[in-house]
Amino acid sequence: MAFISRKKKYSPEPFETEGMPADAVSATEDAEAPVRRSDYAFKVRNLTKDYDGNIVLNNISFDIPSGKIVGLLGPNGCGKTTLMKILSGLIHDYTGMVKVDGRPIGIGSKAHVAYLPDCTFFPDRFRTIDCINYYGDFFRDFDKVKAIEFASRFGLDLNQKVKTMSKGMKEKLQLLVVMSREADIYLLDEPLGGVDPAARSVILDIIMSNYKENATVVLSTHLVNDLEHSFDHILMLGHGSILVNTGIETLRSTGKSVEEIFKEVIGDAWEVD
Amino acid sequence: MLGKLTKNSFKANMSSVSHVYLAMGIIGVIMLALLFIDWTKWGDTGIGVGLLTKILASSALCLTAAIGMIMTLTGIVAEYQRNMFGNEGHLTMTLPVRSSTLLLSKWIAGSFWVILSYVVLCVCAFGSFIYIVKHSVDVVQGNDMYYSVYELVIEMVEQLCYSAGIATPSIAVLLSLASIYAFDGAIRLIVFVLLIYFAITISNCRPFHKAGKFGKILYFFLSFFAVSTFASMITKLIKIYIIVSETAYTFTLSEAEVAAAWDLGYGAYSVTNLYCTAIAAVFMFLVTTVLIDRKVNVS
Numbered sequence: 090m091a092f093i094s095r096k097k098k099y100s101p102e103p104f105e106t107e108g109m110p111a112d113a114v115s116a117t118e119d120a121e122a123p124v125r126r127s128d129y130a131f132k133v134r135n136l137t138k139d140y141d142g143n144i145v146l147n148n149i150s151f152d153i154p155s156g157k158i159v160g161l162l163g164p165n166g167c168g169k170t171t172l173m174k175i176l177s178g179l180i181h182d183y184t185g186m187v188k189v190d191g192r193p194i195g196i197g198s199k200a201h202v203a204y205l206p207d208c209t210f211f212p213d214r215f216r217t218i219d220c221i222n223y224y225g226d227f228f229r230d231f232d233k234v235k236a237i238e239f240a241s242r243f244g245l246d247l248n249q250k251v252k253t254m255s256k257g258m259k260e261k262l263q264l265l266v267v268m269s270r271e272a273d274i275y276l277l278d279e280p281l282g283g284v285d286p287a288a289r290s291v292i293l294d295i296i297m298s299n300y301k302e303n304a305t306v307v308l309s310t311h312l313v314n315d316l317e318h319s320f321d322h323i324l325m326l327g328h329g330s331i332l333v334n335t336g337i338e339t340l341r342s343t344g345k346s347v348e349e350i351f352k353e354v355i356g357d358a359w360e361v362d
Numbered sequence: 363m364l365g366k367l368t369k370n371s372f373k374a375n376m377s378s379v380s381h382v383y384l385a386m387g388i389i390g391v392i393m394l395a396l397l398f399i400d401w402t403k404w405g406d407t408g409i410g411v412g413l414l415t416k417i418l419a420s421s422a423l424c425l426t427a428a429i430g431m432i433m434t435l436t437g438i439v440a441e442y443q444r445n446m447f448g449n450e451g452h453l454t455m456t457l458p459v460r461s462s463t464l465l466l467s468k469w470i471a472g473s474f475w476v477i478l479s480y481v482v483l484c485v486c487a488f489g490s491f492i493y494i495v496k497h498s499v500d501v502v503q504g505n506d507m508y509y510s511v512y513e514l515v516i517e518m519v520e521q522l523c524y525s526a527g528i529a530t531p532s533i534a535v536l537l538s539l540a541s542i543y544a545f546d547g548a549i550r551l552i553v554f555v556l557l558i559y560f561a562i563t564i565s566n567c568r569p570f571h572k573a574g575k576f577g578k579i580l581y582f583f584l585s586f587f588a589v590s591t592f593a594s595m596i597t598k599l600i601k602i603y604i605i606v607s608e609t610a611y612t613f614t615l616s617e618a619e620v621a622a623a624w625d626l627g628y629g630a631y632s633v634t635n636l637y638c639t640a641i642a643a644v645f646m647f648l649v650t651t652v653l654i655d656r657k658v659n660v661s
Contacts, residue, residue: 210451227457
């Protein structure tokens with residue numbers, strides 16, 4: 090079997106700093122420090138996170154190679170959003186070690202990670218142009234011209250306030266600012282959630298045609314069928330563990346689709362979902 | 363980065379308090395207009411409808427200013443919670459800036475609005491008091507009791523000094539003392555804002571989050587008590603004063619010199635408590651920064 094069944098838990102190898110790139114071990118907190126790209130977008134060792142005793146991520150360890158489009162799959166409540174938040178530096182009270190592009194989580198990693206959460210994060214008082222300017226102010230890799238073009242393509246008025254926008258418009262706005270960054274890593278949490286099928290293909294096209302070359306894109310979704318042809322790598326979470334962490338070619342060599350493998354691996358949890 | 367963050371925090375706070383300041387502006391204009399109405403045309407002697415209207419307008423202005431201060435405080439609390447640990451935190455906390463820079467920007471903007479609201483409240487309260495007293499005095503102008511506002515204030519200060527059993531300081535000393543106390547008040551308000559931010563931050567950390575919304579109030583009062591106790595204890599051990607004369611500021615440790623200064627028409631001010639409060643604030647700032655860096659979760 091190319092993937093790991095839920096009955097056979099992933100057994101992490103010991104964390105070996107000797108084998109890691111020098112920059113990953115001694116990365117500074119300085120966002121401007123010239124850090125050589127790591128071979129791995131993420132190195133996670135013995136990561137555990139619980140909410141008031143309810144364990145969401147249970148001692149998980151995995152590596153994700155750089156430059157891949159990664160599907161982060163799993164049933165509701167399996168810890169996908171929690172993992173994304175940890176990788177983007179929004180959750181701190183976990184145990185274990187996490188390196189993002191060879192850097193410890195901090196200013197250095199945040200400067201290189203473009204994160205799209207599954208909620209509206211712009212203040213209601215902001216207009217579209219304010220959101221674009223805000224990103225331009227804080228992210229050096231932000232392309233303002235590209236963002237304005239996207240806004241035009243999405244039919245967003247630059248002077249419209251966020252509070253007057255529909256849910257779909259807000260999602261488009263957030264996607265356009267995130268995809269206007271030339272980031273090394275994109276963390277996209279359910280970018281297609283709650284979007285109609287017509288908009289879904291447009292959004293997917295925006296994502297797939299606008300990320301920086303050699304960047305790593307992590308995309309969490311339930312829509313396995315729509316996206317499985319876009320993924321290079323699959324990371325399946327369930328029951329607090331890593332159930333699958335492998336390249337798409339390895340999965341396909343089993344003769345099954347990603348969705349079939351997903352259902353097989355997740356099992357009962359999928360049916361509950 | 364600090365400038366951009368501060369600008370954004372400033373605008374966020376402004377959006378939540380601007381309507382209160384607009385209301386105060388309108389009431390202020392109405393009060394000024396009332397000054398120019400000659401109530402005697404309607405047969406009023408000056409102590410009837412005219413005075414009643416002015417009292418009501420003054421009270422409304424003071425009440426609005428007080429509401430403005432409360433709303434400013436609730437506004438900065440809500441903005442900090444929303445912007446750092448709520449949905450907007452998904453953006454704020456993923457910015458490539460240091461947590462100390464983030465906190466400092468919130469602190470600067472929050473302090474500005476709180477100090478402004480406090481100054482407005484003081485000006486409204488003092489202005490309304492003078493407004494009513496002046497009106498009452500004007501009514502009896504015919505008895506040769508005319509006062510300007512300036513004369514009125516000076517007489518009140520003289521009466522206060524007489525009651526306290528000290529010599530009345532000169533105008534220069536009074537102004538210097540007023541500046542020192544204003545600075546003291548501003549520093550304490552700034553520390554007050556930081557303690558609010560500390561309380562909100564710690565209430566978003568495990569296991570302190572279990573206390574819920576009540577926890578923010580509890581942690582605020584606990585931190586306030588800790589800082590006040592620290593400052594009071596040190597003040598009891600070390601007493602440093604500034605003696606304010608017309609020509610100089612002199613530091614002293616002698617309470618006898620302070621008593622003598624008041625008798626000579628000088629002023630005196632104890633600085634130890636303020637120093638200790640400021641030192642405690644720096645410590646609280648560092649603690650809050652560490653909490654943001656290592657403990658808080660964005661929900």
